[in-house]
Amino acid sequence: MAVTLTPTAATRVQKFLAGRGKGLGLRVGVKTSGCSGMAYTLEFVDEASPEDQIFESNGVKILVDPTSLVYLDGTELDYAKEGLNEGFKFSNPNAKANCGCGESFSV
């Protein structure tokens, strides 16, 4: 069971955490909504919850709550640039279908 970051993504997270001045790591989760069932969430973490699963990838701590982990196991995050925009991209082996915009998925 794990959620990982590519080296590029890990460098960006470290930069953002440094810019923010505090934070334990990155929280990755899912939320039930969106056009295709589930949606990803990405947040900074200030306090871990007792039930959190903690992974370490390329020097960054990734926290996932157990309800989300069942949908996220094996997911890798990358950081990409598209046109003027840039941000994190998910590749999730559990996702059967993505909606057109890629913000939500179903299992």
Next chain:
Amino acid sequence: MALLQIAEPGQSAAPHQHRLAVGIDLGTTNSLVATVRSGISEVLPDKDGRALLPSVVRYTNSENIEVGWEAKALAASDPRNTIVSVKRFMGRGLADIGDLENLPYEFIEAPGMVKLKTVAGELSPVEVSAEILKVLRQRAEETLNGELSGVVITVPAYFDDAQRQATKDAARLAGLTVLRLLNEPTAAAIAYGLDNASEGIYCVYDLGGGTFDFSILRLTRGVFEVLATSGDSALGGDDFDFAIYSWLWNTHNISSLSPEDTRTLLTESRLAKERLTDIAVTDIHCTLTDGTQIQAILGRDTFFEITKPLLTKTFSPVRRALRDADLQITDVQGVVLVGGATRMPHLRTAVAEYFKQEPLINLDPDKVVALGAAIQANALAGNRSDNDLLLLDVIPLSLGIETMGGLSEKIITRNATIPTAMAQDFTTFKDGQTAMSFHIVQGERELIAECRSLARFELHGIPPMVAGAARIRVTFQVDADGLLSVTAREQTSGVEAHIIIKPSYGLTDSEIANMLTAGINNAEHDKRMRALREAQVEARRLLDATETAMSENGHELLSKPEWDAIWNKIYDLAETLMMGDSNSLEGLRKATDELNAATTEFAARRMDATIQRALSGRQIESIQV
């Protein structure tokens, strides 16, 4: 694939409803737009990488309106229709505007605010400003990939109510929701994080292109209060260019210049001034239209000497403001420099000497106001949890709505800070559906049966449409007292229904804790149940759609064996669905896929038939793709 940004703890937005918020510095000379992405405030550049947008709007005979660099380039050749520095006319009557004779515009007196006569008709300054805002809005929406939920626009601290209202009107005209108007000096202070610094007095020294503004702020408990403002509306970076230009006149015995040569020489002067920020000595050379060569070497010493009177001039408003606020220089805890002209080294030295401390300079002085506005916009849009400007409460359990299949769709997730508002669009399930029932629930579980039911209400009068065409926006709003109000509104007709509930009523802390642990312990089970319910909804939708299609034109488009084959699959799926066994997820998916496969050919023929109907009797030229 969408690209995600990292949110503050508990502040992730649901898909398609990211609370995109930007800060806009709507300046006299230049405007900028900035936003906070993954915790860092940054200015958004245009496609050519330019952050600044000149606040210049040019109207032409056609519908075409030019904004920014193109408009600025043509300002000299078409002065009457090219509106420069429109900010000076915002909320102003004819009598308020000085030096009318020096302005190239044809003013018309109108109640409340002047209008400008251009080839495109009579325009109010609000309309002109809206054009600038529209360009910034488009830039932001293209960059951030979505609609903006709100903006913070900065205004000078001395703007009165009429000027502020005019700025808000311009934003509304540009299709923007104003979260707040923010004073420019306050925005600069926020950009430097002074709102988290120790309480006390801060000064903002803002030398822009054509204006000088000085403000004194007092920070108490995270809130800035403007104690005094002063300035000089006819003193700016441009005057420093002009000082070099005059020096060139004197040293080269120039007696008269054509307007074009004047512009060339002023541009060269500005470039020389900018170079002197980094180097001690610079060359100036240019060729005038009559072939005269202008050659000069300008050192910092000379530049400092010829512009010293200008610099001295800025300190008299500074003294006035300090006197107004009844403060001494020693009371000042920090000085922020704003405006491109504050890059000049001798200005920085002079400010440091005057206030007996080094000014804050590590942010780009052109961008600092926009950066601060973006930080404020981000906080106001609810993307920041550690909001130290307000004492905040959180929602203990998620609030959601029942969707098809008895599933809970969470609209406001737990730990969201209140007050908060979230909206999500829903649609109809059946063709011609005119009413919708809403069931509001609380809890972390996936199935409605395992969440706490809060209230039900209905929306009637939805115009009949095909399934999936109606757009019903459901807004959950929790006020500072924890009161939830839910509004459902059909977007095309505007029909609306709403209800108010107190969600935490009657729940003890241990009950809340139990509801949370149940969510965690049943994660796997809930996942399977959600998948099953979703498969059931999908199967039911497919059955409905196929049956409708069959009765519409199944007989004309299908042979007898094809007709039978599809009906067989319909029966198969209906039977699998009716059995309702919780283990039949695979079976349900298989039957659904089979019916889908069996109807592919039929769907293609229906599409062809529709296209044929749409195209018959029309010539190829008349069809626009």
